[in-house]
Amino acid sequence: MALAKKAKVKLRKLIKPELPGGFRDYGTADAILKQRLLEKVRKTFEDFGFDPMETPAVERTEVLTGGEKESGKIIFNIKGSREKGSDSSLRFDLTVPLARFLAANPEVPKPFKRYQIGSVWRGESPQVGRYREFMQADVDIVGSSSMDADSEVIAVMYQVFKNLGLNRFVINISNRKVLNGLPEFAKFPEKKLFEVLRTIDKTDKIGQEAVKKELGKVVGKKAQEKLMEFLSISGDTKTKILRARDLFKGIKVSEEGINELIEIVRNLNAFGVEQINWQINFYTVRGLGYYTGPIFETYLNDLPEIGGMFQGGRYDNLVMAFTGQKIPAVGASLGVDRLFAGLDKLGLLKRKATSVKVLVLNLTPALREEYANLTKTLRSANINTSLYFGDDKAFQAQLAYAVKKEIPFVVIYGEEDKKKGVVTIKNLATREQREVPKGNILQYFKK
């Protein structure tokens, strides 16, 4: 409506066709590829028995912030232009809405395996490469405390990458329970744990020596040495686990965590998740205070700098804020736009200007009906087909359009062809041109 009104008011100032900072379009070529990527992700999730679910973009602000006013820093509030105040906001992840849904629908049979693919919004200051709207693809298993569930989440993460044709990625696996034993193990006060974890988390980035130095500022010399003993765990999976078991002997929470990791390792082998694509990595920490058990994080080997692609873990406090009860849950979240950017950087995105396969040229008004019929025939065989609609009807203009749009085939049909009962199909890539009987047009494209 607004646009039409504008059309009448002639000399009005033109509006700049710009997006707000931190937002972006996916033009045709990118949208085609993103669409295919999402189809593969969705199919993999469904193969694994995850069902879709949808929650709205908007939630009550209190639901998102957990009732804490100060924690609402990164969210977008929304306000109907007729309304005074606002108590609604755009979701910043898909996990809080899942928790709200499950608390509101306790009858849902458990274990509940759902996936959700959707946009989330964060009101952070826009920076290069950081967007305020981005798409997440989440899988979660709610209502199972078995390590089978954690293993399955890792297996589906693995399979998503494999199905996307990626081989050079690694899933880092750790367990918060192991880390929670660190104060007892290294004998430093419990309240220093978060700071210690924050420091350990930097190991992959800044290296062991720098971490050692930083740890020295947080805890005493003896604790620092013990922590370095832990951080120097290395070797293959078996060696790492045996060494950890040795170090944490008698520390109950860590022992529990290590036993969970042993179960996961056993499952991953059974599920056929190749060892080359995962490792136990005790430096992996992930969000403080959120996860309660195993944690996972995926990197592309060739692009460690763009960060985690698909991450998650066990968080048994999911619906706590709504019901006061614990419920076991484990899940992971794929950053779709980040993965897209990663695939692009690796040169794995072969952009095409269109998914249209055939352009039927619109040459002779008298043959309109036959063009329509040819078009219909191709479409009914699921061959994406356009009939030329441009205002410039010259043959050369129509051909130039196909070339510009990167449509691979054009169908040419004129009065002469009609007499002969043929159509001419031109392959614009090979420039090969072939006459085929009009009735055989589908056969041509089937090969």
Added chain:
Amino acid sequence: MALAKKAKVKLRKLIKPELPGGFRDYGTADAILKQRLLEKVRKTFEDFGFDPMETPAVERTEVLTGGEKESGKIIFNIKGSREKGSDSSLRFDLTVPLARFLAANPEVPKPFKRYQIGSVWRGESPQVGRYREFMQADVDIVGSSSMDADSEVIAVMYQVFKNLGLNRFVINISNRKVLNGLPEFAKFPEKKLFEVLRTIDKTDKIGQEAVKKELGKVVGKKAQEKLMEFLSISGDTKTKILRARDLFKGIKVSEEGINELIEIVRNLNAFGVEQINWQINFYTVRGLGYYTGPIFETYLNDLPEIGGMFQGGRYDNLVMAFTGQKIPAVGASLGVDRLFAGLDKLGLLKRKATSVKVLVLNLTPALREEYANLTKTLRSANINTSLYFGDDKAFQAQLAYAVKKEIPFVVIYGEEDKKKGVVTIKNLATREQREVPKGNILQYFKK
């Protein structure tokens, strides 16, 4: 994070797991069906040579309102919680973002055929059955003034319904140009046109007699009679068009409109759009001041009361507000949630609690690896499969879970089966149970 913090603060007030008014979830059963519906819609759009495109949920408010402050009534403003003011809002349709995109990317080859499927938001007061977030699926052809384009939009609307298995629907077709000749035809002042159209638009709802009465209040008696002459046009397509041509003889704009309709009719026949599913309906008006040529609107025959499902028309002022230039465009917008509600009312939605086909029972810890293998085998054949993860491992509990989740098949495998080299597959619908050699499990499901 917020949730985890909460977990520590014990006696805190619980948060109500409620949605804001006007928003809703799609639970698993609905989301599965909506997903399938969208896949069909998307496939149909692509068959017709439309390519996907994505714009963000958020646009600059000025872009959405066309720079008019007062027109921002129904939109949602968004504001990062750190920010002072707001000049961004949630999109209320997918057409304005398309216009903004095209103005910003003038190099895009024309004709440009794109589809976009996404949520839009309107800050209206929530009412029963009216939501503040809903999904639209739009097709548009930009850069063609040919009636071929308008016809194709109608053809794709038709094919979407057919591909969804719907036969009882009708696409009403009219032309704003015909209506624009009414002041000259019935001799009433131009400035009364909008009011006259608003009244005519009610014909299908309140009937001709009531419309006649209302017209009497807007225009003089003579004009009223002439308008009724127009409104009484009836019969088959040919009769309607001939009668209209007769009535509007010499009124240039209307004649142009009628000629456009004649071209569309000819094309629809060529495209195989069955006459039973469309009609010329001169009462169809659609949004005032927006459309500039042909207009279309689709109703389900059995549910006229829930309103238009898929509607659009030609709007050649698309990018005017940004560039000051006209660009020919025609398109239509499918109301996905309304269509979903319509299919539901018609009893056409067969809900299933899950899309999982097979549950592999998790009976004996020693067979873990074999369960994982069976699961993997089924998944690799794209059979949606879950391995049971519940904390209650009793056989009956596992079976009850499958029944509750409506999973059609369970795979049973224990020590005895292992010795015999078989698995037992139980069809929960027929209660039929069959032993098959372990290696033949895929064959069982292939039939």
